[in-house]
Amino acid sequence: MIRLLLFAATRFLVGGHPRWQGSEPAARQRIYFANHGSHLDTVLLWSALPPDLRETTHPVAAADYWGKNALSRFVSTHVLNAVLLQRRPKKGEDPLQPLRAILDRGESLIIFPEGTRGDELLPGSFKGGLHHLARDYPRAELIPVYLENLSRAWPKGTLIPVPISCSVRFGPPLPFTPDEPKPAFLDRAREAVVALA
């Protein structure tokens, strides 16, 4: 119910039409990685997936923001099926542990490798988490996603989104080779998202 309302409001404001350019919706294990421009990114990308894939696809959300109070924790984990990530982990703790738990179950993830929302149309540099996951879970397909216009609809530091049509573009799977150096891989991953812009 809440989910339907949230989807309807998002559709009304920003549209969010999915465009599959180079990959198709499929039930196999995937890691979707996208540029991050607004708080609507998670809702929009997740609602752009076909309903049957949503159940097994978990957006990764920052625990310091989405886990702040009971309401946002409820919305993120129950409505959006999200998994919370500690952006500043305690010493000796693996921050990716909750993500690995999902992947170990054979389910899929949505991650925003920039780690924070950007102001520009193109994504900033990617953090290393994507590389660790790609290395440890070679069976998961890496799907680049570009969220168009979202940083314009709800820029960082503003209270409410304005209605601007956005689209969600899914690109072709990104190949992973274990011997490629980490920075080169992260650059290539970023390029794959930029190529969809």
Place this chain on the structure above:
Amino acid sequence: MDPRFLWLFAGVGGILLIASVIGAILSRTVKSESGRETVRNLNERVRAWWVMVAIFGIAFVFGKVVTLVLFALTSFYCLREFISLTPTRPADHCALAIAFYIFLPLQYYLIGIDWLALFSIAIPVYAFLLLPVAAAVRGETVNFLMRTAKIQWALMLTVYCISHAPALLILNIPGYEGQNFLLLFFLVTVVQLSDVLQYVFGKLFGRHKVAPRVSPAKTWEGLIGGGLSATAVGAGLWWITPFTPIEAAGMAAAIVIAGFCGGIVLSAVKRSLGAKDWGTMIEGHGGALDRMDSVSFAAPLFFHLCNYFFAA
């Protein structure tokens, strides 16, 4: 309910039914590649037409408030399309929020409470002065005039101009009380019929383009043939208006010409923003603004002609 509504909707429904039947026959008989493309386009237009007529039927049956809500939603989608194609900056966010969340609802609310004087100046005066202030306090001066002008244009075309169509409902025309819906019907019918007939005449006889770089589909043959036939239909509808047949023909001609101008101006705006269609909302019709471009020019003109010559 006025029995003339039923007759009119039965008439429109009949015409669409004929169009659907012709479309179905053509899609079986036409074999050439380009012909099939045209027929497919035609059938999609007819289908979208059914939806629009259904929406109008609902508006007419349920009255002024529902009509205002439907037109407000139309303005909303048109404004969203316009702004989506405009490269706004984060510094414009506040101005955009004011345009969407304050001026758009306000404009239709003012029609709802019959406040004609403020309705006429809310956007040209108050939004014109307020929106640049909202953008200026953010301190970004790069392309400031261009950004402000685009937002003001968007608001004028998609909200101010389009809102003049439902504003016909609050005109006080002596001897025509309670029938203003028919005036709105007259406007929308003539505008949309003129669009369709110009397209059909252009496809059949089109040789000389009016403005090839702006709008390649618009031809003199289409304009004259479609415009004259739409004017004739408008004159034939004089009995639903407060006009004599001659006046109805003049009004229809004004609507046709304004609608044509709206088509080429919005096409030029669209191209200067680097797009072919405004959006993908209506199947076969591009975006919502692709259907409303002629209305946005015809509605204010028709409103003011009615107000000046016929209203008390």
